Amino acid sequence: MGFLNNLINGISLGSIYAVIALGYTLVYGIAKMLNFAHGDVIMVGGYVIFTCMTTWGLNSWLSIVLAVIACTLLGIVIEKVAYKPLRQATSLAVLITAIGVSYFLQNIALLIFGEKPVNFTSVVNVPSIKLFDGQIVISGETSVAIIVSILIVVGLSLFINKTKSGRAMLAVSEDRGAAQLMGVNINRTISLTFAIGSGLAAIAGALLCSAYPTLQNTTGAMPGIKAFVAAVFGGIGSIPGAMIGGILIGVIEILGRAYISPQLADAIVFAVLILVLIIKPTGILGKKISEKV
């Protein structure tokens, strides 16, 4: 029973990581950049929802929609201002710029919303599921997070494989120059990628802050890193991989904490990550890209 409980706790933490990792992996896969600011867009999404619900008293659906819109716009603006001038630059240069953007978002949020953490009202009003006379509880947030992450996986996969914009994304991720020669609008496609990625970040923000109802300007940083780990774990660029990676990281973290050592739980997660990558250097679902000589 205890084990089952821990497993469920792991899955619920993991499903949140999964939603964040999905946005991460999308942007990485297509724009070929590690968007270190992704976690901070999540934080912005959280604050938008908080402001809508708590300060303005809007209902949760409307708040989420507004947050998605706000983050989508934010994603587009960030891309235009900070990343677009660096199209020709090395991916490292873009990575550092993303770090700059991350600092920027954190500090602007500090100025606007203050340094004090606020308590977040859950946007989820799905009842929790109680099993075995309440010995095992699956919270509403968990069920929603799992369902949402599955929906996103399916939705994104369909979008990329079935729509024209999706195919443009594939082409851009392969070879930008060649994609241009096919008539793909690179800037528009990358913008769209950021828009979707940031929209997903808003949803991730809603779920993260509902499950762990506290919000401050650094809220997104650590989950962002963990989700990055999850995305790599699952095979970066792979959409189902991000989901699987997220859930596994969550489960390992919780089981490590419960059965080995709470102090070293993070170390255990990272150690498992290293082990997995040594055995499978491109992550669980990452495809091995062999270079023809």
Add this chain to the structure above:
Amino acid sequence: MALLEVKNLGISFGGLRAVDEFSITIEKGQLYGLIGPNGAGKTTIFNMLTGVYKPTDGTIVLDGKNITGKNTIEINRAGIARTFQNIRLFKDMTVLDNVKVALHNHYKYSTFTGVFRLPRYFKLEKAMDAKALELLKVFELDDKASLLASGLPYGDQRKLEIARALATQPKLLLLDEPAAGMNPNETAELMDTIRFVRDNFDMTVLLIEHDMSLVSGICEKLSVLNFGQLLCEGKTAEVLKNPEVITAYLGE
């Protein structure tokens, strides 16, 4: 004794039998051509000879030494060097350094010697510079020694790749389409260079080429590959008259 003896070499990719039962014998000092339609498996053979791919069947013997299944580094040390169909230079390094890298295993000093610049460092670096410049001169690249490799025109890049391969002091040189992207004049020059290398460096050369002027101009013997299998082999002039070769490869 032959320099290279390959027997029944074979490899598959998934369901595709890319090379099957391929044998070839090359004598020391020969200029040998490997031709065949696109996708016949020529580059794949080079990849097996150099350890990039591990053959599933067959044996490769170089100068009496069995090198089947060895890795690229061991094979290079055993004496095979190559160029690549899609040029692979050290782009962000100078032309000179591209060659000096290849001298690596012949001018040895330790990292410690290098970092603390012991006398041996200066002695060997000087010798390497001289040797590298000498090689570059053969390819008329010596006055471009301090340019970045990526800035060279295509034809020069091909030449630099050959110079780099030679710098590893091989017994057998494999050239994968050395004339691709060159115009007839440049090709003619290249033919002279290859002959020069063979004569002055005691080199044995196996090359893949689609440019018939080069093939008929310098190759003494040819093997023709089709669908991974040997179609025929023999003296150049004879092979090029073979009707099977004409239908499969040459056309007209």
Add this chain to the structure above:
Amino acid sequence: GCGNGAKKNSDTIVIGCSGPLTGDAAQYGVAVKNAIELAVKDVNDAGGINGTKLSYVFEDDEADSGDKAVNAYNALKDNGMQVMVGTVTTASCLAVIEKTKQDNIFQLTPSASAQDVIKNDNCFQVCFTDPNQGKGSADYIAENKLATKIAVIYDSSDAYSSGIFNTFKSEAEAKGLDIVAEQSFTKDSKTDFSAQISAAKNAGADLVFLPIYYQQASLILTQCKSANYNPTFFGCDGLDGLLSIKNFDTSLCEGVMLLTPFAAEAQDQATQDFVKKYKDAYNGETPNQFAADAYDGVMVLAELMKKEGITADMSASDICDKLKKAISDKDFSYDGLTGTGMKWGEDGAVSKDPKAVIIKNGAYSALTADDIAASTAQ
């Protein structure tokens, strides 16, 4: 001591403090900064130090334990600091205590609570020392027989939290308390407590000791509720602030007990005045215990300075020599927000009484025997 070529504002006595204004721990730094500002204003309004005005400088140290803390300290010195009311966190404090010692600057930290912070003779604390809190908590639980099986959830990456835990543990063992679950978390994973909670629950703990800050505590309370687990919660001063979390369902805090010198909801006049002033000045924010500690710190200093006749043109070192003696003077005591009759020994630690309080009907109230009976009956 290196060149003190800093600009020295000769007509005020300059108090310096450093703490985190950015980063994860910014809330603590900002609270202390606000309180210092308030206190300096109050002192000056009441006539300053025998007519000389106080002023303060505050630098961001990001709660760093290395160069950033030292940079902040040096910036304070360059800005003419004569006395230090800082730093805010233990991490930064440990990085600068040897510097203040070398420079002979009097240091009174409002909130850095580790024992090592006060090991030098020029360093004093307003807050409790962590080990004291740990010991105090264990004693209180044992004496009042609050529980038989205890679980602890603490932050193993935090000096404050693990400091309390370490002494709590040894004292609990000495007092025969049974710690059935020792659970920790770290700075990097401080939102999900499901594993710790289920360990405590499975071990059958009827009291969970939380030597941590309120922010994590609020999450633990929420998560315990959704895990159907209702033990007694017992904490230290870090838990103060629970009731003032914006938008937090405070009914979850009902019955939480804590040992703290300050509670913003306490009904005494001094606290009420302070809380009101603070709220007015800072957008209705409720001050936490560190703000109160800092306010007390400045007030204590002002009191001592008046007594010693400190003036603006004195060197930091001279001031230090005077204040050091004055504060540990047996006859000196101070009644403040965080305690009455506060006294300091030469070791630098404060002696004041913690109040045991319980959250009832959304407010703090003194813990009574009835409350204890009620909670153990559960």
Add this chain to the structure above:
Amino acid sequence: MAMLEINDLHVNYGMIAALKGISFEVNEGEVISLIGANGAGKTTTLHTLTGLISAKSGSIKFNGVELTKTPAHKIVEMGIAHVPEGRRIFQNLTVLDNLKLGAFTRKDKENIPKDIQDIYERFPRLAERKNQIAGTLSGGEQQMLAMGRALMSRPKIVVMDEPSMGLSPILVSTIFKIIEDIRKSGTTVLLVEQNAKKALAISDRAYVLETGKIVLSGKASDLINDESVKKAYLGE
């Protein structure tokens, strides 16, 4: 009016001038060759034409529209397809996906499958390998794919950068036949080739490029007999 008019085009790579003011024109239905030694600037010309690099000065007019200010993806929509040097196929996608991406700008979805069949007929090898990951194709196969992919957009003009590079003699002939087919079907061709003899044989007119400048131009049939061209580019 010519279909494509290039006027005094200058292009720089950083500090290096690759094109130093070239002008030429291509009329509808023509096959035009650009020949020149390594590094003469042929590839640079084509890249500028299709917007992959931007010009320093000068103009490129396609049916009267200025291309130097048009983004690359718009240029494709206007009917220019590019078979790039080094092929630039999508390495990790299948042959079929590559062909489909070739038709990216097309609005007439219903005709795409038929066109794919046409390409397969022209290059039977691609039909055999349609589900293979393109990066593992042999060099020649990749070249076929690059040409097929370009034709999928039903362009008005195809610019080809050394399409015969690395192909077997039989395929080289095929490629040149295909180029003739393409022109017969009404598509204009701008061809860059090292194989000058073959290129001139099927071209209407040609331009000779040397270190970023056009040094010679005229009817292909004249150039093929020009002594200096013979000496420099035909190896005779």
Add this chain to the structure above:
Amino acid sequence: MKKEGASAKTKFFKPQTRKSFITYAMVIVAFVVMQILSSGGYISSMLTGLLVPLCVYSILAVSLNLTVGILGELSLGQAGFMCVGAYTSAIFSIVTSETIENVWIRFPLAILIGGIIAAVFGILIGIPVLRLKGDYLAIVTLAFGEIIKNVFAALYLGYDSKGVHVSLKSLSNLNLEPDGKLILNGPQGISGTPNDSTFIIGAVMLLITLIIAYNFVYSRTGRAVMAIRDNVIAAESVGLNITKYKLVTFALTAFLAGCAGALYSHNFYTLQASKFDYNLSILILVFVVLGGIGSIRGSVIAAIVLVLLPEMLRSINSYRMLIYSIVLIVMMIITSNEKTKTFISANTAKFKALFKREKVKEAE
């Protein structure tokens, strides 16, 4: 063209030698200037306090540049190696502070020990990890750094008459006798490290690091490493042992980072492992990238500018980090955008040409 090549050969220094000597000279001049200023009391306490950390960050940036710029692999574990060096050297100094009283013996030993143990860690992590590429390697190095940080933060270590005690759980699990000496106190870290670091030692270490880095790059090994960066398959084809050279670079980077860690830890009395988190690794990466990947001098300059910047911005307190982030983004865009890059290089070329002409005139 030919002429120039010939005259280059007759020059006394190779261009790379000149480049490195200019850098050494810059460091020495900076050191002397700071020394003179500080002995005259002209610089603020803040700047004085920053001198050693500036050396530390410069060393870290230069050493990371070997992995990122020369080997071409993204490593986010620099803080981990620094942590190992900082802790082990500090432990050594604390334990031996009574037996080896001479600082000039003890401190260099401590630095070496810190560096060597960090290098051992570098090799340990390097062996399994070098199969990985790009971002996978980056995440693994990040993970490694976090593991180190977490383990050190959980580590209690002390010794008494019964020997050495270690615990990963809590102070009381250590079972230290009352007379024992506690060295590592979990999250509270290490305290009582002798303050042996001085600006002179820092500057000398920086100089040595620069010499090592430059000489490494322009040696047989450095060339091999760069070849691996540019094209692994071709590097194998000319017989380079990929694993060996990757490991050598990794170990050297770790060694220097460990030495920097030692310099760092001996600049403070106390140190906590939480300092060495991924943010620090990222910060150092920022120095490397902003200074120009592969440019050793650039790393030093970027490290100095970016460490000083937030300190200079102190007067605007709450906007400090905001401005810092904006400056970072803008600097990145300016230094990496194609257009601005061409613009800058065109103008510096003009400037240099101008300068040269004047020199020629002078000579005449």
